[in-house]
Amino acid sequence: MASSSSSARVNNKATSSAPPAAAAASFSSAPVPSLGDLIGHQLRQLKLEELHYTDELQFIQILTPVKRQKLNREADGDVQKDGCNGGGDTVVALAPLSRPEYGGEEDDDLIGAVGGFSVSSPTSTPATTTTKEPLLDFRTHVLKWFQNLRHQTGHFKSEEESRRLREAGNDSYRKEKHPLKASDLFTEAIFLAPARNTLAAALAHANRSLVLYDCGLYAESYDDCLCSLDLGFPEEYLPLIKLRQAACALKLRNFTLCEEHLHELLHIELNQVFETRTHELWHQCEVLKVERFEMAVQTGDDLETNDMKAFEIAWLDNSSSLHSTRALARNSLIFESEAVAMVPSGNCRVCDCCGITQFIPFPCIYCSNRLVVYCSRQCRFKHAAIHAVECFGHQIELFESFGEVFGMPRLLQLALRLLITGLPEMLAHCRKKPTLSKLWSCINGALLERQDIGYSSVLRLERLEEEHSSETLISLALAAHILAIYLSKCTTFFDQLEKSLPSASRMSSAEWELLCAALLMRHISQLRHRSLTHCRSFVLPTDPHVFSPLNEFQLWAAPMRLQEGHLHLLAGEVAVVAYAVYPETLSLCRHSCSSTICSKFSGRKLTALALLDLPAGSGIYNCFASGNYQQLRQGERSKELEEHGIKCYCSACQLSHTDDQFYKFHRYRCDNPKCMEIFTPHALPHAPNLRWWLSEEYTQPEYNGAELIVCPHCDQAQKLEWFWSFNTSLIDCELIEERCKLYAAIERAESQLMELHECKVALARLLLEQCLMVHRALAFALMSFVSPSLRIGLLFSISLPFLFLFSCVQILLLLSLSLCVCIIFLSGRLIAVCAF
Template sequence: MYHVNMQMQALNAVFEKQSGSIVFDGKYTNEYEAIKLLHTLHNRPTHERIIREFLTALEQLHHVESTGVASQRLREEGNQKYKSSSGDKELLLSACRLYTEAILTAENANNELCLAYANRGMALQDYGYYRQAYDDCACALEFGYPKKLHHKLIMRQAYCAWKLGNLELLEEHIHSLRGMQLNESFQRQLLELQENVQHLTQHKGAIEEQPVSAGESSVHQIVNEASSRGRYMIAKERIPQGSIIFTESAECFVPLEKHLICQQCAATQLIPIPCPNCHKRVVYCSRQCRERHKSIHKYECAAYKRDLLHMLGISHLALRLVLTYLPLLTPQLQKQRNASELWHTFISLANDDNDDDITAPQYLKTLRMITHLDKVSETELTYHMLCANLLRAYLFECTDFFDQFADTSAPSEDWQLFIAACILRSSGQLMVNGHVGDAIMPITLGLKEFTLLQPKLWDRPHHLQLGSLHKFSAFQLVTAMNLPHLSLCNHSCIPSIRTKFEGRSVVNYALRDIEANEEIFNCYTGDCKTTTFKERRKQLKNTFKFHCCCVNCRRQHPDEEYVNSEVLNFAALQRLIFPVYV
């Protein structure tokens, strides 16, 4: 905590030095003009130097030799647990936890990292986590496991492929093993695997998971009107209570509060595969997820090493939006000659309403989300400007992000200005459109502990011990995500939908019967049954910059539902009657 506080103090000092020279001349125009103001300050070179010094000071160097020694010690402790396990499930998971610590500790000490992965793969296979064991063997080979022992890992992979019913992988590994010199024991194992190929061939078949996307349901439609309300969602037909209205999957999200969840799919129950360069801050649930996230993480890795992103709040998610969607926009931007042309082309895409909102790609829906930066105070606007500019400088100083624009018409300086403006725009949109996802997490589980490796929870893989169900009774907020389709629902303190989060996807149910042509409402704060009118009004004004005019808030006694709610408790009643003293 002390380290985090020191970092925040350093960031505040940087922003204070920069903000003193920013003078707003007239009314806020747009994000591009706001960032342009920073880039045209007469003392900009000084500002750039301050940012460079700050980024350099955040670097956290580590010594490969010392991390290797610490990893070896943890691995050897895991070996002792494994040797004494004799099939005992709790001891096997205890060994896996130690091997996991060895993996996280090794970081990029590859000589130890590969051994820790190999040993964890062995223990995971014995326990019955075959998919994770398979990935661990692949990681061990990736990070330099001794070549003379490759046959041991490939044999484990073949065994796991058989257990997983993956005929293609099983045949691939058997083919590799046939070309190796194997002792008598491994030859017998190979013959057994070959027999299993025939069995799998006869029972081939797998159920493929169908992707979830927004707009699959036809029970709602998007309305566009010229008034200040903008877009909103109405029911095309009567929707009974409990029915699914629509589903949506977030293409962009970030973990909250340093939760170690999968950065690609938001899985919370995982056996971690970390990025070895991130100082234990980024993990994935599988090698496949790690590979799919590579195009984003290659530009965030250096920021995680510096522990930079957690300090910037919603600006981190804004950065990830830009990193995710920019490749889709670049073909339409590459011929623009300067920052002004880049910005105007970008805005023209955001203002193009020809595509239907249900079927439009998520990046276009995101471009069209409203922003309230024109309604915030100058202090708040300055903060978001400086965050966007800091991330622009980070991308330029610490990554090769801007190299991808070398062959475009606009020079690097203009691309930098444009990217900072895009990050600022996304920040303004997410302030009023961002969503927070939750997940069921075991009670008392720490941020850096992993559910699937808790010996006191599991009787066998994915089967809870008798009497442990209550330990999964806690919901925790784990993600901040971009859901532009859900964001189309306007606010009401009496919502008509209920949202269920599952990883990076959401399913939206009808909370009550919704009649045809009735608007579909979400609730941005606590609803009228769980919070007071005063509390909701304050939060909506501070965060979303509007006063609610829903049916409940127009009542003579807007707290009637709150007072009569079955969930009302004594503390809540005290807060309502004695707000000054409680």
């Protein structure tokens, strides 16, 4: 759970104080203000103490420049014929933005009246701007900002660089005989291909399809062929692609599709080679159709199933929570659910639809940042309705630009995705002619209680309630307003909303904009409370999005088969790969620092298991802080939870010594021979949560642990020389003398790190990775001085993965081995493992 300080942090540049008159004059003279300038200018014009509102819609109405008397169908500026409104100001009819790659010269198409309201020119803004309509120029400057972003994108795309990578991939495939390296090169060629000329991307997709076919990835190869045809693959080479499509369909046992492509080939003039190959495929297809037989498939009727729901929603103090409906044993399944909305975190390539990692990416060719990728064309098709609204935002890198002011721009994108996926569904249930006020009342009334509308469960989520209007709250409201302007002028989303209503019902663009801004503000408040879920997954360090011409390409011998001696490269980290919302399960759990569930993520799917035996009717609790009572101290947890509007009174926080469980993992014995007392350091300046071995301030050689940890009994700084000796000896542990030093360092660490110290797990990980890197060919000679009883156990734990080195279960074996080593460490047997 990200704190509100990180999810809604406003830069000082945006909130710096300045005289209103001077600020307005200087702001209006700026040609293209930044987002921080936009928000900072509005904050200086507002008086926080005068803002009084009852709900999000009223709050947005206070901040928006829309005149209430013009909230009708006739006031829509998109359909005004002449160039003047009631005030005599010129009104420019605007159309939704098109893709910048094909739009031609459209520098000024974003400047003018929006929604049919008079918009003053920024150069004519008086210096004595009042706060009655503080956002009068805001819309104009937002549109200018959009236009400026539009001309700044596409900087990293290069047709020449894409061609160079494509040629390098061809050389790697034909000369080096390394298909997987060629596949990575073709993938990067796709990412660097410009959208203005899609031929470069078409050729890269076609080349990659051949490599993937040779690697046995037939479904991905077929998708590449389709992408190549969609992007304008040269017609003279069409038989090549059609022949490969037929071969992929045959390998996938889709005989109907194979015959369809073969029929297409028979109607094309082919040379002798292609004609021979076509008849060969036709013959193979006929043979396989004859040999086809039905296989018995387990239907699940003979499996023991229990359809009884393990939880129910209970209501307490006008808020909902989860309770168990029956007794649940430890490690049993409590619930499984899929996220209603999810956005990738940007730490690695994640499919924007299903959320999986490590796949052959299919990017949207029109997004300039190429952050939107899919694992298949099927996922891209499923996600098309959402991406159609967000695509232009990715073209101008809108969501990344929010990072200038807000510490977590993905939160804003997730709020937008909640809106565009849920609001059309809810409007389909509106039968009467709505107005803005009636529709808002209905959303907060009858429609809110509907159990058959998925969006209603999102609207019922708890929100972060703030007692007064703060600069952070107003900044987020302005961000919601910017997103609503984006939906109005850069997408056709409002047209989709109109189609969801009865034909006799219409609302103006201004009314839709107010409604969407209010709902966005609500979703932002919900995500700042506790509805935002960090989806953690195992990410390999050789993630293909980190393009490098080093030895990373040598990792695989074949698909799912590692090169010998490279198993250690799979020792990745567990990182946050996506942010998601689970409104009917995880978000309804009550908070407790001692959670009763363990959450596991697989793409969009969440699985919650019981951490202990739960009797029937007991509450289901989840820790919404970034760490539980064993991972964070009580003061840090309380501060983080208060930022989310959560006050915790759980049993872990009510203990007299609330941090004992945390300190149990950070206990040291003083290395001063005259002291030897056991202590726990209470704070380290550059090491959050006392994990000094993760901080560069302490692990760099020049620091050497000086004044790192001080014993409170004798005031002596701990030398920690065993840590530096361990790191030095670990690099060359294939040498006997270095292994002896490593053994001695671990022995000294055992005497200072008490019980279940967290540093032991860190050392175990380093040791495991280095052992797997050194022991490439079952180097039994390295165990020459290990006793026979220890040698058997070590030989099993070290050599077992290499017996299955060319199997597809390397990652599972690695995790098992890591767990074994960590258990040995935690039980005080580190010496036995390292004495190889």
